[in-house]
Amino acid sequence: MPGSERSYGAYLEARERDGLRRGLTGIEARDARTIRIGGEAYVNFASNDYLALRFHPALINRAEAWSEEHGVGSGASRLVTGNLDLFAGIESKVAALKQKPAALIMASGFQANASVLQALFDRSVLGAEPLVFSDRLNHASIHFGCAASGAREIRYRHGDAAHLGVLLSQYQGDGRPRFILTESVFSMDGDVAPLAEIGRLAREQHAMLIVDDAHATGILGGGGRGLSGEADIVIGTFSKALGGFGAYIACSDTLREYLINRCTGLIYSTALPPPVLGAIDAALDLVRSLDAERAHVASLAERFRLGARALGYDTGASTTQIVPLIAGSNHAALSLGKRLGDAGFFATAIRPPTVPAGTARLRLAFTAAHTEVDIEGLLNALDDRALPRSATA
């Protein structure tokens, strides 16, 4: 056996010992509310399908229709022959939703952050090394994109515009190009960045503001527009509230053209296939009309947050459809997940490095498919004195 194989094995053993080993679980899903694992049914509180669009007939029908008409694959990258004329209509719908001059579709949110940031922070194009101010809890794909560009991230305290202001002022008079990077809704905390203050700082300091609107698009903001109004560049995904797959960048016309010429994730990857584009197109047609669904999800999440806090759980700074139950240790988060599982509810334990050490948690997400009865059942399952609490973890 090569020595490297032994090293990988040792890594896995150490992860196991520390309660950090990850594994893939086979899931059966036939609707947006429940899943089956090993024949057992669970109410699914771990899905990002916030509007329950995954099983919506409009999305399924257009995915089927476009696949029959245009085939199941796009056949090439967008710069070769994969740029089917379907893209233009979708990109103008995204630009309209995001109120930006232009939009560009890419394969996934991870790929977009990884390669768009790399392209934007290219010092040979900018003429100097950029100053990149980044919320320390930004998604792994954002940190990955920064690392790929070689730009050093100057990390500010999570959600702390005052700290960002201090860091920006430390570089006052420094002529290098400045960027600020933040998520709108943080994926593991469900809290919202202080975007109005960050936007003001960006304008004052002549910084370009890039907002990852993955967890707000479709589910928050007027008409499901998201929360990225202050941003110069919005990066987002169709894989969460919009129910399908794929990513977008909403930006200026110049930036769109620049990315077509410089963004490796777009240039060297096959274009999204027609059925996926069909689902995206139908979701974009529906999204503005889903106010009732958005209100339902917000009210379920609020009911849960109040109930969980009354039971002594730490829900952090969540104000959205994502509500963490912060358990502390990895084992406490895993055992809280198991206890909910025994009661028929599925939630994933999120552990470091996805979240900071000592803040392992269950990440619960509420969707339009959940009912008030589901929330009462979940709270009842948590109202068990034997369950681990943040105070005792």
Ligand SMILES: Cc1ncc(COP(=O)(O)O)c(C=O)c1O
């Ligand atoms: C904030 C954020 N950005 C990007 C992504 C990646 O998106 P995708 O799942 O489309 O790759 C995610 C989801 O995991 C996310 O939470």
